[in-house]
Amino acid sequence: MAKRVSLSGNEAAAFAMKQINPDVVAAYPITPSTEIPQYFSQFVANGEVDTEFVAVESEHSAMSACIGSSAAGARTMTATSSQGLAFMWEMLYIAASMRLPIVMTVANRALSGPLNIHNDHSDSMGARDTGWIQLYSESAQETYDNIMQAIRIAEDPRVSLPVMVCMDGFITSHALESLEVLDNAEVKKFIGEYDPEQFLLNADHPVSLGAMDLPVYYTEHKRQQQAGMDNAKQVILEVAQEYEKLTGRKYSYFEKYDLDDADIAIVVLNSTAGTTKVVVDELRSQGIKAGLLKPRTFRPIPGKEIAEALKDVKAVAVLDKADSFGAYGPLFTEIRNVMFDNKDIKIVNYIFGLGGRDVDTKDIENVYGDLMDIVKTGKVCEVKKYLGIREKGGE
Numbered sequence: 001m002a003k004r005v006s007l008s009g010n011e012a013a014a015f016a017m018k019q020i021n022p023d024v025v026a027a028y029p030i031t032p033s034t035e036i037p038q039y040f041s042q043f044v045a046n047g048e049v050d051t052e053f054v055a056v057e058s059e060h061s062a063m064s065a066c067i068g069s070s071a072a073g074a075r076t077m078t079a080t081s082s083q084g085l086a087f088m089w090e091m092l093y094i095a096a097s098m099r100l101p102i103v104m105t106v107a108n109r110a111l112s113g114p115l116n117i118h119n120d121h122s123d124s125m126g127a128r129d130t131g132w133i134q135l136y137s138e139s140a141q142e143t144y145d146n147i148m149q150a151i152r153i154a155e156d157p158r159v160s161l162p163v164m165v166c167m168d169g170f171i172t173s174h175a176l177e178s179l180e181v182l183d184n185a186e187v188k189k190f191i192g193e194y195d196p197e198q199f200l201l202n203a204d205h206p207v208s209l210g211a212m213d214l215p216v217y218y219t220e221h222k223r224q225q226q227a228g229m230d231n232a233k234q235v236i237l238e239v240a241q242e243y244e245k246l247t248g249r250k251y252s253y254f255e256k257y258d259l260d261d262a263d264i265a266i267v268v269l270n271s272t273a274g275t276t277k278v279v280v281d282e283l284r285s286q287g288i289k290a291g292l293l294k295p296r297t298f299r300p301i302p303g304k305e306i307a308e309a310l311k312d313v314k315a316v317a318v319l320d321k322a323d324s325f326g327a328y329g330p331l332f333t334e335i336r337n338v339m340f341d342n343k344d345i346k347i348v349n350y351i352f353g354l355g356g357r358d359v360d361t362k363d364i365e366n367v368y369g370d371l372m373d374i375v376k377t378g379k380v381c382e383v384k385k386y387l388g389i390r391e392k393g394g395e
Contacts, residue, residue: 009172012140013105014039016147019187023074026054026065030084032169033107059084063091070100073199082109085123096131101154102162109169110355118356119169125322125330134299137167141179158231168271229300253302255294262291264371268319279364303338315346315371352387
């Protein structure tokens with residue numbers, strides 16, 4: 001039976017890992033995800049899990065060890081942030097191309113340089129095309145729930161891809177929240193036993209993983225990866241529906257907040273969605289039809305579903321906590337792409353919160369104010385803007 005506890009995002013991630021009881025966890029500490037392997041190593045030391053904990057010398061080695069253990073047939077998990085994720089870059093592609101269902105929590109943090117340990121999404125957004133499924137979490141509760149569901153999604157034979165569960169570093173990872181956790185027996189029943197179809201230690205059916213792949217087959221193998229991503233969309237919904245029956249908490253590709261009759265809307269990931277909800281409530285009390293779309297699934301991108309959810313909105317602002325230099329923000333690029341056929345909707349991009357820059361309700365109110373001006377005039381003067389930036393002598 002579920003019980004209510006107070007945990008930080010990192011504690012929630014580690015507690016979820018404890019209940020999942022993976023065969024192997026290989027990790028290297030990096031702020032702000034350090035506490036996840038730290039807490040989990042205590043569970044190992046206390047004999048509360050059966051996991052083989054592999055302490056390595058770098059994040060590149062951590063993902064290398066995860067690849068080895070997953071390829072051998074072990075249920076495998078890890079966690080990282082920022083430069084640690086960047087140091088894994090080479091191995092992220094290999095894990096996905098080898099179709100290994102590794103689950104990794106990412107406490108989102110800015111990338112150097114300059115050196116910055118605070119939150120933005122430049123780390124996971126940079127990894128968006130590595131072949132990993134990406135789920136984003138507004139709160140510690142969502143982090144816990146997404147990790148539980150990620151195991152099922154990754155290990156489904158229709159998918160067989162690694163999953164990255166993202167939460168905002170420090171904002172979510174270190175903040176204490178009240179959340180509901182499942183009973184251990186419920187978790188065990190929900191995730192089931194891991195029974196891979198193919199693995200290196202299966203002597204009865206030997207396979208080769210990571211072999212040379214020349215032009216005659218490479219494209220077909222990449223197409224198979226895409227098929228796994230395509231299949232993940234249905235699996236994500238199936239797992240979410242089963243999880244709702246167990247917990248009463250509903251998940252989908254995204255959350256709609258006062259969106260159905262909205263004239264203006266913001267699209268934003270993770271913890272900033274909570275701030276935006278406060279502003280939406282205030283604007284609604286004033287008779288302004290504001291709404292919010294909070295994506296949960298970024299890879300695979302649920303394009304048709306997002307386009308349908310936003311089809312009646314007059315103006316949309318997509319807020320990116322990561323920049324794409326020389327182009328638009330990564331989330332904006334995806335949203336604008338799926339909305340391309342709807343020429344009547346005005347879409348603008350705001351880069352915000354880089355390196356942990358605080359964004360408050362006043363900033364969000366300003367965005368909605370800009371959207372109201374766009375609806376009134378029918379004009380977009382500047383597609384890409386930086387929210388709350390100091391420049392041109394202004395504050």
